[in-house]
Amino acid sequence: MKRATPEQLAACRRALAEALGGDAFRSDPDVLSDYGRDESDMGTTPADLVVLARSTAEVSQVLRTARAHKVPVTPCGARTGKSGGSMPLEGGIALSLERMKAIKSISVDDLTAVVEPGVVTGDLMKAVESKGLFYPPDPNSLEMCTLGGNVAENAGGPRALKYGVTRDYVLGLEWVLPDGEVIRVGRRTIKGVAGYDLVGLFVGSEGTLGVATEITLQLLPRPQVVQTALLVFADVRSAARAITAILSSGILPRTLELMDEVAVRAVDGKGFNFPPGTGSAVLAEVDGNEPEAVLAELARLGQVAEAHGAQETWLAQDESQREKLWAARRTLSTALRALARHKLSEDLVVPRSQIPAMIDRCKALGADLGFTVATYGHAGDGNLHANVLYDRAEDRSKVEGAIHKMAALAVELGGTITGEHGVGFAKRDLLMLEQGPSVIALQRRLKNLFDPDGLLNPGKIFPIPE
């Protein structure tokens, strides 16, 4: 138990007030609660104190002071995470980076951007697009989530299929270690192999090894043409088989987003009307620089899909139709909530060839227990979000049991328990399904090397008790 005593908290607070001034703090109960939860449905664990840092020096000061007083610190950004990664499980300080939101530079010649961690992902996207550049990672929450959070969780998104995830774009970091020391790791160039890949180790470390205070990102030239199509199927199984066929045919779309019949039903009529009889749909997007080539590739994609059971290929004719399709996709998680009082969602990955089997077995698992299971997600890279819908709060533990079985199934099929949401608090007890005791022990030793007191984001990633 790492929880600080009231005396430790009070002393820490006094020291910080002196160093940072009063307006760096929030401590009214509503705010402490707000900073005690995220989008994971894992409840609320209030902080004792919220500190809104304005600079690297302040982040360093907070970590140094907290350590001196044995107070836990949990970093956070926009708190849109899905695994409880920013929940202050042991109370203490919620260290928010949301005020550090400067885009420091965007270089067209070098194809790089330097940002503070509190920059909202969508804001950076717009800023670089206005200069003809492209920042590909597109988590669903891009209108709210921050780049610091994306780095902490190694966030993905639909375009990961072609363009990879956050870590593929992080070149360098200014990083505050748990003891407050500020270091720079990585580089500003596209390539570089000097020393161990500390950037690789820090991206996705879920706020447990330190705090990013400046992020150097790689950009790409913006693809000049994007074409979007909706492929309509009778059922999710044929959709899943078509996805495998498309990818095996040599086409690499930038997205292949799957929706099963529950997901289609949830968003149908909300801005976009699916053709009658749609049992499943795939949102496919192809990009490039030559308009004819992009259209030809999308046409070929449609042919492969139709040869594998697509009933219809609906091509977005302009940006507004395209936006409607994506709006439907983006509201999906919220729309599913309207179908039942509760929802517990999973973020599983299986090798692509196992997607049909995975969907079948998730559905069967839900049916056995009497729950509806919605499956959707970035099926092109094997990343499925399986959502269990239920009405009675008292069914929660049964639903958790189903989620546990689905995670075990993903691992059994050669997959992983989390594709992009992270382990955090929500899945710390599932990690053992995927990783052996020696790999977990090795990671605990790494954590201990960086944070011997265990004060930074305690309780995350690894099973409790040790």
Next chain:
Amino acid sequence: MKRATPEQLAACRRALAEALGGDAFRSDPDVLSDYGRDESDMGTTPADLVVLARSTAEVSQVLRTARAHKVPVTPCGARTGKSGGSMPLEGGIALSLERMKAIKSISVDDLTAVVEPGVVTGDLMKAVESKGLFYPPDPNSLEMCTLGGNVAENAGGPRALKYGVTRDYVLGLEWVLPDGEVIRVGRRTIKGVAGYDLVGLFVGSEGTLGVATEITLQLLPRPQVVQTALLVFADVRSAARAITAILSSGILPRTLELMDEVAVRAVDGKGFNFPPGTGSAVLAEVDGNEPEAVLAELARLGQVAEAHGAQETWLAQDESQREKLWAARRTLSTALRALARHKLSEDLVVPRSQIPAMIDRCKALGADLGFTVATYGHAGDGNLHANVLYDRAEDRSKVEGAIHKMAALAVELGGTITGEHGVGFAKRDLLMLEQGPSVIALQRRLKNLFDPDGLLNPGKIFPIPE
């Protein structure tokens, strides 16, 4: 000093002979010397014993036994490295993985391959291409080098511009820790964020944190069309500026290989005749699936180049012309050796916008000292190989001084001391130019956590003495 005593060596050898049998060993002086050098021009440091492992169990046994007897172990593959990474600096065991060369599986549906570390990179490329797939990382030594070595050094190559480097393709590893324990890290799926990114930490760790015994690689669909052009310039400065212009125009070729006038002279007439007056050349390659689009993109690239000083764009008309161009590029390193008795080469990276400045200053540095400097390399991603040519062995230290200055210059321009060759032995004393004392100290602590006895690949990466 980690060198084992003759008694320790003899005891270790007896124990290994009992466990592995006699034909796992080589110890005649010629072989010990062969395993004491690589392609780095850093001399020869003979091993005391060469062990050719046949399995993961044998690798584990070697590390366990060596540790028990305090004998250093240096892993190696094809010994084509350019930074002395596989040189057994303290003698002991050279642990070769060259016998472990099975391609265990290639999955068209999952776009993955599972290989042993001794598989030659070019052999895997051919095997996957015959199935319509593509393994992009293409180190220049691809006909000899092994995937285990590529993983150890995080090897790059010309195609890194569009497709990234080795680590972008490593999904999972079977890994033998320095104490002989065998673990599995990473996964078999495209995405996955469970726990710390140990794959990221191990790829590029230059044989200092453990040994890869099985590698799971991501593949891509093979692009169906590749078009290659040679852009001819009057001088290297205009070529460098044209490269920046091409990339800023939104085109992302798969390669942009630069050769300066010395490099052109070295390979001219050897299978390919450069147009008279060629002062610099850029080998540009564009790929995709739609023939017209690929040609259109290459034409656009040619236009941009000509607007920025290209005198001529020479398009390879067929595979044989294409192969001639690449053969010229691939023989470059060897051909340069013919221009002088000695050559010391650098592997520097600068932000793209700094390439012209970097080339100018490297040339000036050489001229001041009376040496010819050839610059070539993967200029599209800022990765330059600067080669100092010299005739008198006694000039070595002067040349090393020049190399040191070039590395400092790369860092000063926002770059790095190594883009793809690694730090190894050759650059361990340059690391401080790029990384501060606390970053180096942190990496030493990581090394110590994995290898407290310092017996695995001693003397690499970090400055000596500590």
